[in-house]
Amino acid sequence: MTGSIFYWIAFVVTAxxxxxxxxxxxxxxxxxxxxxxxxxxxxxxxxxxxxxNAQFIAIIQVMIYAGxxxxxxxxxxxxLSVEEEERRRKIPVPLAQMLGMVLVFILFAQLIFGVVVKxxxxxxGEFSPERIAELGDVKTIAGLLFTKFLFPFEVASIxxxxxxxxxxxxxxxxx
Amino acid sequence: MLxxxxxxxxxxxxxxxxxxxxxxxxxxxxxxxxxxxKASPYECGxxxxxxxxxxxxxxxxxxxxxxxxxDLEVVFLYPWAIVFRKLGVFxxxxxxxxxxxxxxxxxxVWKKGALEWE
Numbered sequence: 001m002t003g004s005i006f007y008w009i010a011f012v013v014t015a016x017x018x019x020x021x022x023x024x025x026x027x028x029x030x031x032x033x034x035x036x037x038x039x040x041x042x043x044x045x046x047x048x049x050x051x052x053n054a055q056f057i058a059i060i061q062v063m064i065y066a067g068x069x070x071x072x073x074x075x076x077x078x079x080l081s082v083e084e085e086e087r088r089r090k091i092p093v094p095l096a097q098m099l100g101m102v103l104v105f106i107l108f109a110q111l112i113f114g115v116v117v118k119x120x121x122x123x124x125g126e127f128s129p130e131r132i133a134e135l136g137d138v139k140t141i142a143g144l145l146f147t148k149f150l151f152p153f154e155v156a157s158i159x160x161x162x163x164x165x166x167x168x169x170x171x172x173x174x175x
Numbered sequence: 176m177l178x179x180x181x182x183x184x185x186x187x188x189x190x191x192x193x194x195x196x197x198x199x200x201x202x203x204x205x206x207x208x209x210x211x212x213k214a215s216p217y218e219c220g221x222x223x224x225x226x227x228x229x230x231x232x233x234x235x236x237x238x239x240x241x242x243x244x245x246d247l248e249v250v251f252l253y254p255w256a257i258v259f260r261k262l263g264v265f266x267x268x269x270x271x272x273x274x275x276x277x278x279x280x281x282x283x284v285w286k287k288g289a290l291e292w293e
Contacts (some may be wrong), residue, residue: 142254164280167240
């Protein structure tokens with residue numbers, strides 16, 4: 001399956017679209033435009049998940065990231081009055097920019113090292129895309145999540161509870 | 176495997192085609208006679224004063240945040256439903272614990288009056 005020409009065309013098109021969307025996110029001046037391109041980026045990544053036989057993750061990517069989290073991001077943009085930020089932005093931030101550049105250079109060096117000099121490190125896990133296609137994606141996740149990873153799953157509910165309480169405390173006035 | 180997504184691809188293509196076709200054709204064929212009244216943002220009503228990007232009240236944010244949390248809760252229910260029969264009572268109990276912890280959060284939000292629009 002991974003060798004078929006259709007697979008490679010789909011991969012190259014979505015990967016290029018994802019990179020394009022990511023570049024647009026950081027170059028737009030209007031933050032709402034950035035957010036819209038971020039949605040496009042999330043959708044492209046969902047397609048990449050589909051190509052790896054991870055349908056469940058792909059649907060979650062669309063539902064949670066492109067849907068709920070982007071809604072939250074847009075609400076935050078609307079909460080901060082953008083034009084005020086725009087005016088405030090005239091202050092130069094050379095230190096942050098310089099640090100960012102250093103980090104980008106390190107990242108690029110790692111990428112080039114990883115791709116050109118040697119094969120990417122790390123061992124292949126038990127569940128390759130082919131194996132997942134055989135077993136069924138949601139079944140694999142569910143089977144592990146509710147048995148082997150039961151404790152992290154229950155901890156997730158407490159993290160969500162903390163999120164709820166935090167949101168209420170931060171945004172609700174005492175009566 | 177991937178071939179099962181070909182209909183989805185067709186649907187997306189069709190949707191894009193419809194959108195581009197409808198807007199494109201009306202753009203090409205429609206007459207355009209602009210006058211100052213037509214070009215104004217509000218043909219009836221007042222012209223806006225000052226900056227239009229006003230900061231929105233934080234009330235909206237909390238609703239969005241709570242939606243996100245409970246949306247995430249539902250996401251965990253999908254894989255649970257798949258293996259429900261296999262796990263039996265054990266699976267039922269663990270999901271009830273999960274839902275109960277979030278129910279505490281829901282009661283907290285309710286009692287705190289965060290869902291009220293004031």
